[in-house]
Amino acid sequence: MRKSPHKKHRISLRQKAIAAIFLTFFFLVSYVFYFTIVKEHRHDEAEIIKAARMKASLISAATSAYVLQKNEAFLQEFVNLALGDGDIEYIEFVNREGGVLAEGGLQDQHKIHMEKDGPNVQEIGKPEGLFHQSGHLFNIRVPVVHGGKNVGEIIMGISTAEVNRRLARTAYWSLGIFVVTILTGLLLTYFLERRMRGSLKRLIQTAGYMAQGDLTQRVNIEIGDEVEELGQSFNQMARALSLKEKELIMAKNTFVSIFNGITAGIAYISTDHKIIQANHAYEDLLKEVTGTPLVKGQKCFELLWQGQDVCKNCPGISAMKTGKPEAMEKEVILKNKELHVFWIHAYPVQDPGKNTVGFVEYILDISQQRKLENELKTYTEHLEEIAEEQTRKLKEAQEQIVHQEKMAALGQMVAGVAHEINNPNSFITYNIPLLEETWQMFEPIVLAYASAHPEQRMSGLGIEELCRDMRELIQDIKTGSDRINKIVSNLKDFARLDESGQFKPVQVNEMIEKTMAIVGAQVKKSIGKIEMDLSSDLPKIQGHSQKLEQVTANLIMNAIHAIPENDKGRLSVTTRHIERLGSVLIEVEDNGIGMEQGVIDRIFEPFFTTRREAGGTGLGLSVSYGLIQEHNGIIGVLSRPGLGTRFTLYLPVDRE
Ligand SMILES: Nc1ncnc2c1ncn2[C@@H]1O[C@H](COP(=O)(O)OP(=O)(O)OP(=O)(O)O)[C@@H](O)[C@H]1O
Ligand SMILES: [Mg+2]
Structure with a gap:
């Protein structure tokens, strides 16, 4: 099967454990071999040589007299006896002149290798390798001294075969133990790892689920070791994580509520001016300014301010540069053609490494506030005028x-x-x-x-x-x-x-028509144009019809008197229902001589008249004033000399 090229080659725990155990044992056994087999070997050989020298010295002491006497028969018998010793391969007695007095064993080797004045110990035929069992020889030359005089020498060959066999056996046993130990170690590792792998697999699987966001997952490992403890710690961690996640969600929800609850537009903007997050007020603002919805990731100056480049004096840039909050005001003409003023405040945002990663923008529409400020300014400026006006x-x-x-x-x-x-x-x-x-x-x-x-x-x-x-x-x-x-x-x-006469519902138009019938003849005589504009949907009022007729007649008669003779003037009588004020309005207007302010100020005074010679009593308007007050109404006048006069009556509507 081909491995995926993307899959990273991973050395499993098992492989690592086996490799670790194998290497540990390898180095351990190598150490044991080196220090036990090799060193032992050398030590044993040194001991053999030492023992052989000792033997040769003893033989030399025991046979010196016979060497001096050159008693070959005795020496030969001694040779034969000495050859019975397992280690001695050969032995030779030589006199001072170099003549052989007695010999036995493998003399040929001795003859080949022993020189007259050569070394006292010589190694002969040493085989290669550590585990040779055949062994080899050590030639040992010991002088024979008698009475303080050197009378000859003993040459002896010692075999290492026995020692080598023993050492080889030790080596084989060590090797066997090494192999068995390694195999046992490997088996133990295998089973242990299998046991652990199942638990770890569950841990890894659960961790995977948790990484995908499912924090309800728990592991159940009961193997009574550290892995079980690890599993419990893992579960504790999962519980803590789940709790933290809930807190995090709560905190997030709170944050979102606050974020969206704020009525000013707030957005988190990256260093390259892209809108990463924005609250509802910001979205509303966007709709108000441009009529378009929010597109995250789009640049603020393009989306909100419809610009090609970053805004002039952008507070975000200054805030990111200085690391301090910055603000500016921006005037914008909205899609509804209204000029609005926005206050833009930028606050720099840094990551844990203190690197600036963007800024938070806070936008407030201060148009109304600015308008009020301007009005206040104007008011302050015109306070004197207002004071005068109020005084008036x-x-x-x-x-x-x-x-x-x-x-x-x-x-x-x-x-x-x-x-x-x-x-x-x-x-x-x-x-x-x-x-x-x-x-x-x-x-x-x-x-x-x-x-x-x-x-x-x-x-x-x-x-x-x-x-x-x-x-x-x-x-x-x-x-x-x-x-x-x-x-x-x-x-x-x-x-x-x-006080005679009770108030009754009065139909104002009817009342006016009656009045016109009474004063009609005089009106026709003096007025060229009569305009009657009586509203058809007048509600009734509570009042005294005759008294109201008297008032209307007074006003009409005054209008007639205001129009100069031979000058056919105009008279208009209007009625209206002023719903908002709950009143019926009656207007009597003429284009007569009008009045000066001094006259207007006094017209409601009893006996004030400018027509005394013509028979005026000056009681018409003062009486009318009293009657209208009796009806809880208002009588008002507007007059301009030379242009005419308009009297206005407001009578409250009958609400029953
Ligand atoms: N429509 C009007 N145009 C110009 N002046 C008017 C008008 N109505 C009233 N006046 C002035 O108000 C004054 C007072 O009017 P009022 O009706 O009280 O008395 P009068 O008309 O003079 O006398 P009387 O009503 O007894 O005939 C009048 O003398 C006149 O100067
Ligand atoms: Mg009058």
């Missing part, structure tokens, strides 16, 4: 209050005056017809008297003339009394003394 309004309100109080006081006074005038005038009104009748009875008598006495004159006047004056006087008293009645009636209206 305050003054107006104050004047209005004073006016109302004045009107209320006037109302009370007028009520009293009306009452006081009404009583005596009632006498006049009641008595005038009597006076007229009486005069009508007396006048013929007086006239008859006058014709009988034509010279009779009174205060320079003739009686006929006086009678005529009398009729006119009575008529004038009648007119004056009527006029007083009219004024008293108006004053009563102004002071609201006439």
Whole structure:
């Protein structure tokens, strides 16, 4: 089978263990061999030589007399006896002259190798290799001394065969033990490794699952050794990891909630300005600015600010350079063509090695704030003007209050005056017809008297003339009394003394039409163009129809009076429902002479009139004012001299 070229060659644990044990044993046995077999070998040979020298010295001492005597028979017998010793391969007695006195064993070798003045010990026929069993020879030459004189020498050959055999046996045994030990070691390693491999395999498999994200996996190893402990530690680690993962998920969720909960746009941007992560507000901002969705990995200046290159004064670049937060303001015209101001704050981000890896951008739309600031600035600048304006309004309100109080006081006074005038005038009104009748009875008598006495004159006047004056006087008293009645009636209206009549639902358009029917003749006579714009969907109001007719009639009559004679003017009457204010609006507008401010300020005062000569009482508007107040309404005026006047009434809608 071909191995995958990508798969890295791996030496298994088993291979490593076997190799380790094999090498350990190899070096151990090599050491044992070297120090036991080789050293022993040398040591044993040295011992053999030592023992042979000792033997030769003893033989030399025992046989010196016989060598001196050259007793060959005895020496030969001694040779034969010595050859019985297992180690001695040969022996030779030589006299001082070099003649052989006795010899036995393998003399040939001795003869070949022993020189006359050669070394005392000589190794002969040493075989190659460590485990030779045949052995070899050591020639030993020992002088024979008798009476202090050198009388000859003994040459002896010692065999190492016995020692070599013993050493070879030791070597074979050692080798056997070595092989058996290695095999046992290998077998033990194999079984141990098998046992461990199963557990390790489970550990590796579980670790694999965990690496893929499944932290619920546990290993179950019960082999009672360190691997079991490793398995338990592994399970503990898995539990701790699982706990940490939960904490991590919780922390992540919290972070995401905070991240997305912030209403300012936040994005994490890399050093090359690519958007790596952004919160919801940033996405919304993007939609608001460009109308496009967020694309992670795209550059911020291209996506958000629609630029070709990084923004001028980009705070991100400064923040990454200085390592400190930086900010800038940016003005942008949005897709809806509105100019917005954004505050952009950049915070540098570093990895654990303190290398800058990007920045966090925080964007806030401060357009509204800027607008308010500008408004505040403008306000501050125009504070004086505003203060003036407010003072003016305050003054107006104050004047209005004073006016109302004045009107209320006037109302009370007028009520009293009306009452006081009404009583005596009632006498006049009641008595005038009597006076007229009486005069009508007396006048013929007086006239008859006058014709009988034509010279009779009174205060320079003739009686006929006086009678005529009398009729006119009575008529004038009648007119004056009527006029007083009219004024008293108006004053009563102004002071609201006439409480007769309950409020009822009033249809304003109908009320206006009735008024027009009453004043119509005069209107037609004086006005060239009448515009009636009465709204068809008017709700009813609560009120007193006749009183409202009186108010409308007053306004229309005033309009007629404001239009110069021979100058056919325009009058418009409008009604509207102002839903927002819950009111019905009535407008009476003319293009008459208009009013100066001084006149406008006083028109609601009783008896104020610019038409006194023309018979104006100056009570029309003051009475109208009182009646409209009675209806909880408002009466207002807008007038320009030479252009015209518009009176506006607001009457609250009947909500029932
Ligand atoms: N439409 C108007 N155009 C110009 N001036 C007006 C108008 N309405 C009222 N005025 C002024 O307001 C004054 C007061 O009006 P008001 O109706 O109270 O009294 P009057 O019309 O003068 O008298 P009366 O109403 O008794 O006939 C008038 O004299 C006039 O100067
Ligand atoms: Mg009037």
